[in-house]
Amino acid sequence: MSELLRVENLSVAFRTRGGIVRALETVSFSIARGETVALVGESGSGKSVTAYAAMGILDPAGQVTGGRIVFDGIDLTEASEREIEDLRGREMSMIFQNPRAALNPIRRIGTQIADVLLRHGNIRRADAPAEAVRLLAQVGIPDPARRSRAYPFELSGGMCQRVMIAIALACAPSLLIADEPTTGLDVTTQAVAMDLVRDLARERQMATLLITHDLALASEYCDRVVVMHAGHVVESGPVAELLAAPRHPYTARLLAATPRPGIALGDLAAIPGELPDLRRAAAGVCRFAGRCDRRRDDCAGSLPPIPPGPLHDAACWNPL
């Protein structure tokens, strides 16, 4: 399988009032064409920042301070804003959590889909509304012709997420980044939305980067898992292998904190401690050491980051 997205030693820093936050440090992973990869980690681990950096929609306070993001042979860290804008929504698109807020509240959903179609110029203005209706039908919205004239507040949360998916897939991108797409939806709607994304991705040979804190979701829908902690990739590998035999203590902890069939809720173990303060974290050192029960003296030494690739690997001096 050929490589579609390759993130290599990506570092991102945010300027804040409290100082510089090194939100990402030498993050590397890759996604092949048609592959589904999960980016897993607790809140604040840098999953969304990674996605935003890849899309080029980082907040102005955030800056890529090192590394490369290569998409389909184009280095996005070198590309002009214009070039990246042309890729966004056409070759790589994104769906977000809380779909209702992610849609323009005072614009008809059909128009919002048409906006994307017209932006990327592969359709005539007169044909855009009909194409929007077709896309709405494709994501399973009943009575799409009528619904295309609806506003987001007239639709349920699940419907709004379908509209989001229709917008993201309007131009048949080769990569879809789904940033916690099921947050804010009820459980049955979550499954429906995820099934829809998976089916459409298979149909179109589209790669998917699923950002989630839900290991169960990741194991159900993804081929590979990349685990992040405090702006580092701590472990990555094929999903079955990684879940069956995690090698990084953090992954093991995360698994022990995840409800699964056959495990009583009482047996779930919280991960001790909290994310370290990224303003003070030393460069290139394991950021989990402070919370780790397998810490050794040499853990304070600088840690080689995991190279991008499909192999199972963990960034740890004392792996399981």
Added chain:
Amino acid sequence: MLTLIGRRLAAAIPSVIGVVVVTFVLTRALPGDPAAYFAGPNADAKAIAEIRTALGLDRSLPEQFVRYVGDLLRGDLGQSLSTGRPVLVELASRLPASLELTLLGLVISLAIALPLGILAATRPNSWVDHLCRVIVTLGVSMPTFFTGLVLVYVFYFLLGWSPAPLGRLDAFFSSPPDRTGLYLVDSLLAGDAETFVAAAGQLVLPAATLAIFTLAPLARMTRASMLAVLSADFIRTARASGLSGGTVVFAYAFRNAMLPVVTTLGMVFSFLLGANVLVEKVFAWPGIGSYAIEALIAADYAPIQGFVLTMALLYVVLNLSIDLLYGIIDPRLEPAA
């Protein structure tokens, strides 16, 4: 839509009645005796009493009120004691003068405030943002009469670019045939380019004075509202879809940011209409603000009551238009209205 307008107008009736009662009571509670005022300093007690009887001021308050309301229902706002002309006629000639001035002032203000606010919000901490802050602070901290005087001094006295600040039209021109009472519109309707230019020349400085004053709230609200909307989730979606900067700023952000701006606009407009007395004074503008102040000083009841009532009705119409505008901007508000 029509039922909505009808319902809103009906809902305004109680407040209009309240305004009628309150202005009546308040004007009667004012210190000063109009009969004594108009009898002049040399009149004796008998002459004053005669005038009082002639004005109906010797009757009891309830009786005066009933007569006042009866007149109102017949469309009679009474007569001004100081000018001797019917209040309705005077208001009808002075209100368009204030309206024309205020509207033009707001149009100028919006034409500057909106782009300035948008630019400041899309480029925070850039020079445009700082310029916006400086202009806003200056505009709001300078009283209108001062700005007006400075403009007159610079553009009339020093540079001689603008005509003398003496009302709506230079003495050499006759006012255009009265259709709307707005000289700019009337002169255009009459096809009289010369009068149009002359009227516009008279309008520029007072309108600019008002614009400088109202720039502050409008630009600041535009900036704040745009900043809030630009950080919304759906703007991120629009950017993630590759929509161009212009589409994101105008089609997505600006329309959503309009609501608070429209609210501010309504407040500024209603405030200006009655409160730009000082500007009217500086430019000898025959508006309703100066009319009301003169009447107030003379304890001239009828014009004051007429003025307040007119303002109340204008508020009703203004609020209604703003509500309708909301409905057009934001589809979510339609069913609730």
